[in-house]
Amino acid sequence: MKLYYDPITVNCRKVVAGLDLVGASYEAETLDYFGGDHKRDAYTKINPNAELPALVDGDLVLWESNAILVYGAEKTGNTAAYPTDAKVRADIQRWLLWESNRWFPACYVYLVENVVKVLFDETPDTALLAAHAPTFHKLAAIADAHLAGRDWFSADAVTIADIAMAAPMHLHGAQKLPLDDYANLRAWIERVETLPCWKSSDPVPHIAPELLAKLA
Numbered sequence: 774m775k776l777y778y779d780p781i782t783v784n785c786r787k788v789v790a791g792l793d794l795v796g797a798s799y800e801a802e803t804l805d806y807f808g809g810d811h812k813r814d815a816y817t818k819i820n821p822n823a824e825l826p827a828l829v830d831g832d833l834v835l836w837e838s839n840a841i842l843v844y845g846a847e848k849t850g851n852t853a854a855y856p857t858d859a860k861v862r863a864d865i866q867r868w869l870l871w872e873s874n875r876w877f878p879a880c881y882v883y884l885v886e887n888v889v890k891v892l893f894d895e896t897p898d899t900a901l902l903a904a905h906a907p908t909f910h911k912l913a914a915i916a917d918a919h920l921a922g923r924d925w926f927s928a929d930a931v932t933i934a935d936i937a938m939a940a941p942m943h944l945h946g947a948q949k950l951p952l953d954d955y956a957n958l959r960a961w962i963e964r965v966e967t968l969p970c971w972k973s974s975d976p977v978p979h980i981a982p983e984l985l986a987k988l989a
């Protein structure tokens with residue numbers, strides 16, 4: 774398998790951590806997201822959405838990070854990270870869909886305004902963040918309530934659902950995600966942050982020190 778990715782992006786971190794969690798090995802081809810490699814013809818032939826990541830395995834050309842997580846888990850047969858029980862699988866699918874449709878966009882606004890714009894010497898749009906905050910809080914409250922009394926989203930142990938849900942929050946401090954009211958969500962992301970696959974997929978070492986200094 775070959776993974777096309779840039780380790781600094783949310784959805785790439787998701788698949789790097791998730792493929793590690795399920796024990797899938799692959800050849801890596803690194804693209805430069807900030808340099809626009811994902812918009813060049815060589816890559817849009819693989820992913821016509823011009824988005825990272827993408828995975829190629831023989832004649833399978835797969836984009837959508839959560840589909841890559843499921844494929845990796847099924848290919849390796851890792852039933853710890855992707856249990857076979859129908860109800861657990863349905864629950865995992867639910868969070869994968871919710872993350873892609875709702876949670877990622879909700880967290881992404883904070884990433885763009887408080888991280889990406891700062892890296893490129895632009896001013897975060899505080900009015901936009903304020904207008905967007907109710908959406909974030911509505912979704913964070915749903916995730917937080919689900920996590921009451923449980924350590925992980927879909928099972929008694931970490932699954933690919935946790936990796937998918939964690940990715941949009943991966944720089945939550947720098948993103949300034951307003952997590953104060955969500956103790957369960959905070960405790961859960963701290964658990965995710967102890968996972969070896971999460972630690973080894975940390976994007977920070979891949980960000981140039983002079984850029985990183987701007988986030989301090």
Ligand SMILES: N[C@@H](CCC(=O)N[C@@H](CS)C(=O)NCC(=O)O)C(=O)O
Nearest residue numbers: 782783784823824825826837838839
């Ligand atoms: N739903 C897609 C979203 C992929 C996506 O948005 N990737 C971002 C990086 S995290 C990207 O490449 N965006 C294109 C751009 O910013 O030009 C997935 O989960 O793979």
